[in-house]
């Protein structure tokens with residue numbers, strides 16, 4: 001089976017790429033976890049579609065499976081839900097050598113990872129991402145978290161999975177809106193790291209939106225390679241990894257300010273990328289031509305490019321506690337040319353100038 005390795009020394013792990021092959025999972029998972037006792041966390045939408053296939057395959061490989069199903073969507077990514085899942089893990093008798101399997105999108109991955117990171121101070125974790133966003137971003141790199149009402153991913157940890165299993169056939173049941181959300185993070189990689197990926201999306205946008213398998217596989221694998229490279233250079237986000245936060249400073253603020261219900265994560269990131277580009281343009285880091293090129297691709301996909309009904313002062317207040325802020329200074333990931341980005345301190349007045 002096709003795979004790449006995320007190189008993190010003793011925490012290195014494979015990302016497998018498959019198509020319609022849940023039957024292989026039991027055998028593969030067995031190679032990467034310490035015991036047969038496993039706890040699957042999934043959500044109400046994913047459960048009827050893929051749980052049985054996974055369960056059957058695990059049972060065939062003699063796993064002792066327990067599971068929990070949580071409501072779908074960002075509002076489930078809370079401490080209360082994590083507490084509930086941790087209590088269940090204990091009731092099901094999970095031990096130090098047991099594992100947690102996340103079957104779902106980024107919400108399931110982030111909360112299941114948080115459970116795995118904290119249960120008995122950390123147990124094995126397996127990611128089976130079922131959204132495009134989770135396949136290209138959230139299942140890779142070990143950031144796990146839940147939200148505070150006012151702050152996105154404020155409670156969390158770094159806890160790398162033992163393996164990631166990407167089965168692209170599952171994307172056929174995903175809503176168009178969710179496909180676009182994932183595409184926003186893929187466009188992000190093109191902008192911050194590898195401009196040829198951006199150009200590939202520009203040239204193949206309709207085929208990608210039609211979920212043409214070879215094109216989709218190309219951008220998924222490329223995204224995992226890019227994220228894997230950045231994470232292996234800076235696992236705990238001491239410097240370089242921050243560029244993966246491009247578009248997230250304003251993106252996270254508008255997610256929290258709208259109660260995590262109006263925009264899905266990828267949409268908020270798309271809006272945040274447009275604003276980060278406006279900032280870079282105003283500060284003279286990029287020219288009008290480059291700005292237009294990025295704006296036009298985001299617009300052509302059908303992703304939103306602007307927010308509605310929010311006060312700029314509230315956005316600025318919310319970003320003051322962004323995780324990239326240091327010593328009361330707001331830091332943004334700003335572009336410095338095609339495929340290049342850097343973290344830069346930006347004055348409050350500059351941010352207010354570009355916000356509506």
Ligand SMILES: NC(=O)c1ccc[n+]([C@@H]2O[C@H](COP(=O)([O-])OP(=O)(O)OC[C@H]3O[C@@H](n4cnc5c(N)ncnc54)[C@H](O)[C@@H]3O)[C@@H](O)[C@H]2O)c1
Nearest residue numbers: 045072073105106107130131133137138143170173174265
């Ligand atoms: N840890 C990280 O590095 C990282 C990176 C990016 C995003 N994230 C987090 O990921 C979350 C967003 O993830 P998401 O966009 O996957 O959202 P999500 O997990 O809410 O999934 C989106 C929707 O698709 C449904 N779904 C999932 N798989 C499906 C399938 N195959 N067929 C049909 N429906 C399916 C879900 O039930 C949900 O309703 C956010 O909380 C974000 O903060 C984390």
Ligand SMILES: O=C(O)C(=O)C[C@@H](O)[C@H](O)[C@H](O)COP(=O)(O)O
Nearest residue numbers: 137141143152153241244245248323
């Ligand atoms: O993996 C990273 O690092 C990222 O920043 C990827 C982002 O796409 C992702 O949304 C991440 O969860 C944001 O992390 P946070 O530290 O800003 O909460």
Ligand SMILES: [Zn+2]
Nearest residue numbers: 185248265269
């Ligand atoms: Zn993101």
